[in-house]
Amino acid sequence: MSAYPKAVADGWHPIATLAELKRRPLARMLMDKPLVVFRTANGPAVLLDRCPHRNMALSLGAVRDGAIECPYHGWRFDGAGRCTLTPGADAPARHEASALPVQVAAGLIWTTLAASPRAAPALPHPLEETKFDTFLWPVRPSRARLLDAIENLLDPAHPHFLHAGIVRSRQVRKPVDATVRVRADFAEAIYVENTRPAALMPRMLEGLRGRSIGRFFPPTIGQVAFEGANRLRLAITVFFTPETQDRVRPFAHFATPAGAAPAFIKEGLLRAFHIPVLAQDRAALRRQAESIAAYGPARYALGPLDLLFPAIQALMHGEAVQDSERCVRLHL
Structure with missing residues (x-):
């Protein structure tokens, strides 16, 4: 029985970007399993990072002729795990390395550890x-529990304190009407703001903000989006890959309308804005994980602004949820 929530254990997860995969193999971790990613003539391949001969890590080897070569005895394995060469022998060994399913979407390399994999899910708009x-x-991976990392992205309450002056103002709060929707395949909170953000960078990047939206797509995808004048201005979709119980590797996808400004300028501004925010989040999540490790198990008290937390927790575990919709008044 997996130590991970059911929907997470059975789900598809990105483990690398296509841009990261070059000549050398990549060592990656997914739910405590070491994996190796390498390039073949047919595209990326993923194997368990273990040679069946003497259990050496294949990721320490090299890619030769579209196969990965074990650094210990030189056995080579193709993308399907078949041994294609056993140096010193007339024929390759009949043993196989364990190959995993692979999908490529949105510039990411995806795989699953499920015994009976389902089809990879469709990716959310605007990917x-x-x-x-x-x-x-x-x-880069950081110490964080998966649930906490996802909830941190979608939590409307902490930016006033953790990111004061960057994302939200500590002093200024304005009334916001929020609509919370929960369905079997997603949960979202839509915040109707219709105001100019008080913090510096949102004022520079957005101008008048009509709505901000937080969405969760099970098992591990979070998305925040910002709209103005009925037009999407920015969508940040984050794929949270659980490497271990308390280490997560995020992949962030940024989307802005084409033509508003040169893409490289927008990318530079967004990276500069998010570097301090990311550092603050990483530090907070690390300390949160350390506290849970010291006092465990994790205990969560729900407050009036924890709009999506119950749905995230239920959908991650593959629990059935009833369709629901409710409206609340907040001050953000």
Whole structure:
């Protein structure tokens, strides 16, 4: 039985970007399993990072002729895990490395550990659309529990304190009407703001903000979006890949409308804005994980602004949820 929530254990997860995969193999981790990613003539391949001969890590080897070569005895394996060469023998060994399913979407390499994999889910709007300038930001892994990392992205309450002056103002709060929707395949909170943000960078990037939206797509995708004048101005979609119980590797996808400004300028501004925010979030999540490890198990008290937390927790575990919709008044 998996130690991970059911929907997470059975789900598809990105483990690398296509841009990261070059000549050398990549060592990655997914739910405590070491994996190796390498390039073949047919595209990316993913194997368990273990040679069946003497259990050496294949990621320490090299890619030769579209196969990965074990650094210990030189056995080579193709993308399907078949041994294609056993040096010193007339024929390759009949043993196989364990191969995993692979999908490529939105510039990401996806795989699953499920015993009976389902089809990879469709990606949310606006991924893979042509009317947007986009870029991928593979963030280095950090100490964080998966649930906490996802909830941090979608939490409307902490930016006034953790990111004061950058994302939200500590002093200024304005009334906001929020609509919370929960369905079997997503949960979202839509905040109707119709105001000019008080913090510096949102004022520079957005102008008048009509709505801000937080969405969760199970098992591990979070998205925040900002709209003005009925037009999407920015969507940040983050794929949270659980490497271990308390280490997460995020992949962030940024999308802005094409044509508003040169794409490289927007990317530079967004990266500069998010560097301090990311550092603050990483520090907070690390300390949160350390506290849970010291006092465990995790205990969560729900407050009036924890709009999506119950749905995130239920959908991650593959629990059935009833369609629901409610409206609340907040001050953000």
